[in-house]
Amino acid sequence: MTTPTDPEKIESILSTAEKLRWDIGSNFHDHLMEAIYTDAARIADRAVSYPEKPPRFDLDRTIDRLVTSRVWGFPLMLLLLMIVFWLTISGANYPSQFLAWLLLDNGHPLLKTLAADINLPWWLSGLLIDGIYLATAWVISVMLPPMAIFFPLFTLLEDFGYLPRVAFNLDNVFKKVGAHGKQALSMSMGFGCNAAGVVATRIIDSPRERLIAIITNNFSLCNGRWPTQILIATIFIGGLVSAQWAGLISAMAVVGIAVLGVFFSFAVSWGLSRTILKGEVSTFSLELPPYRPPRIWQTIYTSVIDRTLIVLWRAVVFAAPAGAVIWLISNITIGDAVLAQYFIDWLNPLGLLVGLNGIILLAYVVAIPANEIVIPTILMLTTLVLGSGGAGRGVLFETQSLGDTAALLQAGNWTLLTAVNLMLFSLVHNPCSTTIYTIYKETGSLKWTTISALLPVVMGFVLTFFVAQVWHLLV
Amino acid sequence: MSKNGSTTKTSAPCETCPAHNVGNLKKLGINMDDWDYVVALAGNPNTGKSTIFNALTGLHQHTGNWPGKTVTRAEGGFEYGGSRYKIVDLPGTYSLLSTSLDEEVARDFILFGQPDVTVIVTDATRLERNLNLVLQVLEITNRAVVALNLIDEARRHNLTVDERRLARDLGVPVVPTAARSHEGIPELLQAIHEVATGKVVGKPHRIQNEPPALKKAIQQLVAEIEQAFPGLPNARWVALRLLDGDRRIIEAVKRGELGDLSIGSTERVNSIDMPLEVA
Numbered sequence: 001m002t003t004p005t006d007p008e009k010i011e012s013i014l015s016t017a018e019k020l021r022w023d024i025g026s027n028f029h030d031h032l033m034e035a036i037y038t039d040a041a042r043i044a045d046r047a048v049s050y051p052e053k054p055p056r057f058d059l060d061r062t063i064d065r066l067v068t069s070r071v072w073g074f075p076l077m078l079l080l081l082m083i084v085f086w087l088t089i090s091g092a093n094y095p096s097q098f099l100a101w102l103l104l105d106n107g108h109p110l111l112k113t114l115a116a117d118i119n120l121p122w123w124l125s126g127l128l129i130d131g132i133y134l135a136t137a138w139v140i141s142v143m144l145p146p147m148a149i150f151f152p153l154f155t156l157l158e159d160f161g162y163l164p165r166v167a168f169n170l171d172n173v174f175k176k177v178g179a180h181g182k183q184a185l186s187m188s189m190g191f192g193c194n195a196a197g198v199v200a201t202r203i204i205d206s207p208r209e210r211l212i213a214i215i216t217n218n219f220s221l222c223n224g225r226w227p228t229q230i231l232i233a234t235i236f237i238g239g240l241v242s243a244q245w246a247g248l249i250s251a252m253a254v255v256g257i258a259v260l261g262v263f264f265s266f267a268v269s270w271g272l273s274r275t276i277l278k279g280e281v282s283t284f285s286l287e288l289p290p291y292r293p294p295r296i297w298q299t300i301y302t303s304v305i306d307r308t309l310i311v312l313w314r315a316v317v318f319a320a321p322a323g324a325v326i327w328l329i330s331n332i333t334i335g336d337a338v339l340a341q342y343f344i345d346w347l348n349p350l351g352l353l354v355g356l357n358g359i360i361l362l363a364y365v366v367a368i369p370a371n372e373i374v375i376p377t378i379l380m381l382t383t384l385v386l387g388s389g390g391a392g393r394g395v396l397f398e399t400q401s402l403g404d405t406a407a408l409l410q411a412g413n414w415t416l417l418t419a420v421n422l423m424l425f426s427l428v429h430n431p432c433s434t435t436i437y438t439i440y441k442e443t444g445s446l447k448w449t450t451i452s453a454l455l456p457v458v459m460g461f462v463l464t465f466f467v468a469q470v471w472h473l474l475v
Numbered sequence: 476m477s478k479n480g481s482t483t484k485t486s487a488p489c490e491t492c493p494a495h496n497v498g499n500l501k502k503l504g505i506n507m508d509d510w511d512y513v514v515a516l517a518g519n520p521n522t523g524k525s526t527i528f529n530a531l532t533g534l535h536q537h538t539g540n541w542p543g544k545t546v547t548r549a550e551g552g553f554e555y556g557g558s559r560y561k562i563v564d565l566p567g568t569y570s571l572l573s574t575s576l577d578e579e580v581a582r583d584f585i586l587f588g589q590p591d592v593t594v595i596v597t598d599a600t601r602l603e604r605n606l607n608l609v610l611q612v613l614e615i616t617n618r619a620v621v622a623l624n625l626i627d628e629a630r631r632h633n634l635t636v637d638e639r640r641l642a643r644d645l646g647v648p649v650v651p652t653a654a655r656s657h658e659g660i661p662e663l664l665q666a667i668h669e670v671a672t673g674k675v676v677g678k679p680h681r682i683q684n685e686p687p688a689l690k691k692a693i694q695q696l697v698a699e700i701e702q703a704f705p706g707l708p709n710a711r712w713v714a715l716r717l718l719d720g721d722r723r724i725i726e727a728v729k730r731g732e733l734g735d736l737s738i739g740s741t742e743r744v745n746s747i748d749m750p751l752e753v754a
Contacts, residue, residue: 009703017717044603051633
């Protein structure tokens with residue numbers, strides 16, 4: 001491949017360059033840039049003609065003044081987030097119910113009857129229908145509706161040009177905590193998917209600041225975790241108030257968790273930049289792009305194709321084997337109890353100590369490949385513990401509405417503390433395996449990958465432990 | 476539309492020729508096992524490179540209205556006028572003279588990937604700043620086409636851009652486009668095709684106004700480089716980078732990678748992978 005070039009000639013080129021560099025002086029780069037800018041200005045000036053009078057009222061500038069204003073910037077940001085979640089939560093309920101009715105209430109018995117008709121062995125029909133099918137159906141009915149509403153809304157905001165304004169608003173804070181202002185952008189990407197957010201940190205030039213951005217990206221609530229937050233907030237937080245306020249209050253709870261995540265991003269960045277990742281803050285210029293009217297139909301189409309279906313597919317791919325695993329561990333008996341019971345009993349003391357329970361912790365172990373299946377796993381395992389032998393074992397309750405889910409969880413001894421701590425733990429725990437792998441690929445370092453994976457788990461346990469202790473003192 | 480067709484001195488008659496027809500465009504998506512030409516899409520951040528990429532390939536690369544969305548290369552293919560094209564969507568950069576990872580991806584591809592055509596996507600409403608990058612790319616290659624994108628937005632702001640004048644000054648074809656609504660895409664394809672097949676040969680603008688001492692230094696170094704690497708298409712740019720002390724280029728000279736450039740190999744760039752290094 002390589003053509004042999006006379007090494008002497010190469011040496012001579014480099015030494016000539018070295019010598020000439022001294023001759024022309026150190027401001028060569030500036031001279032060159034100046035020459036480029038001069039030429040660019042001259043050519044542009046000849047080609048572009050501007051309108052006689054600038055328009056009196058510039059809509060873009062007016063919007064910008066508002067959304068990046070010191071006073072209104074942050075409240076507007078929160079308000080927009082609230083609206084997005086409120087639409088998601090109140091809009092997702094009905095399609096969710098319909099899908100549950102279709103896939104769980106009718107689909108499942110139908111398949112069971114079918115399996116009985118063709119004389120499928122009980123273990124095969126259990127594994128396939130009670131395990132794999134139910135887990136998958138659950139993921140679809142719980143996750144598809146909120147995602148199909150949330151992603152298009154988020155993409156519309158992105159298309160409109162709002163994200164750089166968010167970065168602009170947050171830039172100052174990031175600088176104060178010793179991180180790069182562009183981290184606001186990779187953080188925003190993380191709200192979609194942490195693995196994508198980690199890749200997006202490539203826009204940060206300094207390795208130090210890039211590592212901070214990578215490690216803290218996990219605090220952006222990702223796709224896989226939104227449904228958990230939305231569901232738990234709807235049942236437990238929304239359930240605290242009367243029906244007409246439930247949607248709003250649950251939306252506020254979810255926004256609260258998301259904002260807490262941003263706060264953790266700042267706090268951990270601050271901690272890192274003062275301990276193991278010390279260094280100077282680099283400056284950068286951020287361009288605020290013009291507002292572009294979003295192309296609504298195209299946005300909805302691409303966000304459904306690009307985001308919703310891909311995330312859903314990933315969830316299904318991971319849910320199916322997880323369903324099989326759950327069914328297996330709840331049907332393989334050792335001694336006088338099933339396997340899962342041993343795991344749950346073993347994890348329960350730790351779980352209760354941090355205000356969760358053994359089922360939730362086991363679900364998080366099963367769900368390391370994908371956060372998406374945490375809730376279905378919890379529900380299936382809770383059913384298992386409550387179901388006393390026979391057909392109920394490892395088979396999901398036929399829950400067709402949120403009310404039934406709530407009843408199931410309350411029967412599993414869930415309290416408001418369990419719900420709050422689950423929401424917190426869902427925000428602060430290890431990244432999914434895809435993200436961990438991406439971090440390894442991006443950093444090429446085992447050390448930083450380990451830190452990125454372990455730091456949040458430890459933080460999660462400390463946080464939930466603390467909250468549980470305070471709770472027990474007060475309540 | 477007809478006014479936009481006059482993209483270069485040579486392409487005006489092509490308005491009537493049968494090749495000037497979107498019907499000839501066959502979007503190949505990511506299906507591109509072998510190709511005749513490689514096209515690179517470069518440009519400042521947020522000028523619509525990915526939108527143009529999607530329009531040409533029929534793919535749905537995620538597009539978004541914020542700078543820095545594309546940080547890796549995306550590849551796709553299309554067929555036009557009987558030739559198969561591979562098209563590479565590069566991360567947006569303001570300049571080829573700095574060293575952040577996303578900018579390096581773009582710079583290395585234009586230099587070491589040796590694309591047959593480099594399409595520089597510019598924002599018509601911010602032409603002056605966009606031209607800085609255009610001029611730097613034109614230092615590297617003469618096989619370039621400038622897409623004057625977001626022309627619809629320029630119209631909305633009552634800006635008029637004289638694309639013929641611009642083409643004359645830059646010495647390469649200039650095509651006004653509004654990729655979101657597919658305006659100007661046929662003309663862009665035609666221009667890409669003409670440059671790729673060599674029907675149009677650009678005489679790109681080279682940076683003027685350097686101080687005399689600099690000019691002399693460049694000439695001396697170029698002469699020496701051309702002697703060592705005969706057939707190198709962008710000796711002048713290599714000289715500029717050597718004078719600036721660009722370590723990546725010095726390495727390339729040392730390892731004889733420049734020799735490969737004169738042969739023209741597109742494989743090499745795939746092996747350029749830069750893991751993040753931290754002390």
